[in-house]
Amino acid sequence: MRKARGLYKRGRLWWLGVKGPNGKTYYESTGTEDMRLAETRLAERKRELQENKLQKIGECTFETLAREYLIWGQRQKSYESKVYHVKHFLKVFGNPLLQSFNTKLVENWQSKRLQEVRPASANRQLATLKHMFTKAVDWEMVEEEARKAVRKVKLLPVNNRRLRYLSQEECQALVEACSPHLRPIVVTALNSGMRLGEILSLKWENVDLRHGFILLNITKNNERREIPVNTTLRSVFESIPHGPESEYVFAGKDGNPYQRVKTSFATAIRRAGITDFRFHDLRHTFASHLVMGGVDITTVKELLGHKTLTMTLRYAHLSPGHKAEAVRILDGRLKISEDKTTSVYYNFTTVKHKRFTQVLTKQKPTGGVEPPTPSLRMTCSAG
Numbered sequence: 416m417r418k419a420r421g422l423y424k425r426g427r428l429w430w431l432g433v434k435g436p437n438g439k440t441y442y443e444s445t446g447t448e449d450m451r452l453a454e455t456r457l458a459e460r461k462r463e464l465q466e467n468k469l470q471k472i473g474e475c476t477f478e479t480l481a482r483e484y485l486i487w488g489q490r491q492k493s494y495e496s497k498v499y500h501v502k503h504f505l506k507v508f509g510n511p512l513l514q515s516f517n518t519k520l521v522e523n524w525q526s527k528r529l530q531e532v533r534p535a536s537a538n539r540q541l542a543t544l545k546h547m548f549t550k551a552v553d554w555e556m557v558e559e560e561a562r563k564a565v566r567k568v569k570l571l572p573v574n575n576r577r578l579r580y581l582s583q584e585e586c587q588a589l590v591e592a593c594s595p596h597l598r599p600i601v602v603t604a605l606n607s608g609m610r611l612g613e614i615l616s617l618k619w620e621n622v623d624l625r626h627g628f629i630l631l632n633i634t635k636n637n638e639r640r641e642i643p644v645n646t647t648l649r650s651v652f653e654s655i656p657h658g659p660e661s662e663y664v665f666a667g668k669d670g671n672p673y674q675r676v677k678t679s680f681a682t683a684i685r686r687a688g689i690t691d692f693r694f695h696d697l698r699h700t701f702a703s704h705l706v707m708g709g710v711d712i713t714t715v716k717e718l719l720g721h722k723t724l725t726m727t728l729r730y731a732h733l734s735p736g737h738k739a740e741a742v743r744i745l746d747g748r749l750k751i752s753e754d755k756t757t758s759v760y761y762n763f764t765t766v767k768h769k770r771f772t773q774v775l776t777k778q779k780p781t782g783g784v785e786p787p788t789p790s791l792r793m794t795c796s797a798g
Contacts, residue, residue, distance in 0.1 A: 419454045421461075429453030433460045441554070443486045475556040478510040483554065484547050500543040513557035516548070521568045534571035541568060578729055579696045580703040585689055592686035597679045599651045600665055601697065606648045608701035608719050611694050615673050617664045622652055631720075640720045699730075706730045 421432050422445075429445045431453065443460075445453040481501050488497045507524060521544065528537045548562040581589065586605060593601050603614055613631055621630045627649070629642040644652070652664070661670035680694050698719070705715050716727040 418450060419457055421457050422450070422453055431457045431460060433457070443483070444489055446486075446489070475513050475551070476510045477508055477513060477516075478505065480513060480547055480551050480556055481505055483556075484550060487550065496539070497543055500540045501547070503540060504544060504547075513548070513551055514561050516561050517564045518567045521565055525568060525571070529571065535573045538570045538573060541570060578699055578703070579692055580700040581689070581692070581696075583704075585687065586700065588687040589683060589689060592683040594679050594683065596665075596667075596673070597676055597683060599655060600673075600676060601680075601683070602651050603648060604694070604697035605701055606645055606651075607642050608698050609642065610698060611676070615663075615665055615676075618662050619657060619664055620662065622664060624649060624652060638720065638722075642718065702727070702730050 422429055423432070424430070425444070427448050429447060429450060429452075430442060431445055432440050432442045434440050445456040447453055447456070481504070485498060485501055488494050491497065508520075521541075525537060525541060528540070545566050545568075548557065548565045551557045552559055552562045590598060590601060590605075600614055603609065604611070607614075607629065609617075609629075609631070617629070617631075621632065622644075623630065624644065627644045629644060631640045631642065655664060661672075663670075663672040666672050676694070684690075684692055702715050702719055705718070706712065712724065712727055712731055715730060716724055719727060721727050
């Protein structure tokens with residue numbers, strides 16, 4: 416069957432391209448693999464153009480931008496987060512004209528939002544709003560002035576130095592408090608340092624028990640990472656049923672991977688009597704115990720998948736003896752005999768009336784590099 420003009424395939428989905436009133440072609444996903452449904456969507460978009468529903472620049476509303484932005488955003492890994500952010504902004508701002516947005520409006524939202532969420536969360540939402548207006552300018556939906564006004568709002572300072580980790584006793588208590596489906600997930604986090612998303616999306620094809628490693632193809636940094644499998648982790652994987660019904664390691668009875676463990680993890684934390692602890696802190700626990708066990712910081716960096724040492728150095732203070740141990744090596748390499756050690760003595764007389772007398776005695780052993788220096792007596796008159 417011959418496809419309609421204006422349709423083309425990108426991956427498995429059909430995309431369309433239609434010309435706007437300004438002569439510019441707009442591209443978007445139809446969201447379907449069915450060519451007939453894609454043709455219907457194409458016809459609807461052309462009809463919208465004829466009815467002038469694609470408004471001219473300066474007349475576009477925030478709802479229009481939100482709809483177009485979410486269609487475009489389907490290609491991004493963080494699409495679900497963007498959907499949440501956009502829905503939040505629609506609830507807060509409603510449907511004003513894009514050109515009505517200004518710095519004060521966004522800063523007022525930022526101040527109110529800071530009372531509800533942490534600075535890092537508010538910053539992520541602000542970043543989405545800024546990007547929406549960047550795309551609005553690219554798509555000729557608003558003038559550059561509106562984009563500049565929104566981008567003037569500064570991100571809030573964030574303290575990323577949080578370092579909460581469990582003791583050995585707390586780790587044991589947490590594992591014992593976990594429900595059957597959660598326990599292997601927690602043990603995996605404690606013994607691999609993997610992020611929750613990496614664990615829940617882990618497939619059997621990425622677990623190589625023969626050679627003893629996990630291969631992560633898609634990580635937060637978009638880089639491959641190999642994680643060694645220790646004895647504890649091997650026992651966990653060997654205890655999980657591995658049938659043809661699911662390609663995922665941590666999956667339900669239907670074969671689908673677990674989407675979230677927030678509720679069950681909160682229950683386990685409460686049962687174990689642990690406070691102020693999040694699932695991501697299991698990653699901190701993994702790194703902290705490695706450092707306290709004497710593992711060098713560079714190796715910890717590689718296991719965590721950090722691009723630079725900056726993030727990993729937060730754990731360095733957990734090994735207070737490593738600096739002392741480092742300089743202790745010099746005791747054997749640069750040992751100086753006691754008879755060649757330089758001694759310096761300073762003797763001061765008392766101050767009498769307006770007269771100050773200082774006696775400086777400097778002695779060096781005859782075996783030193785310099786010849787012996789005779790005692791030096793200096794008398795300084797105050798006037």
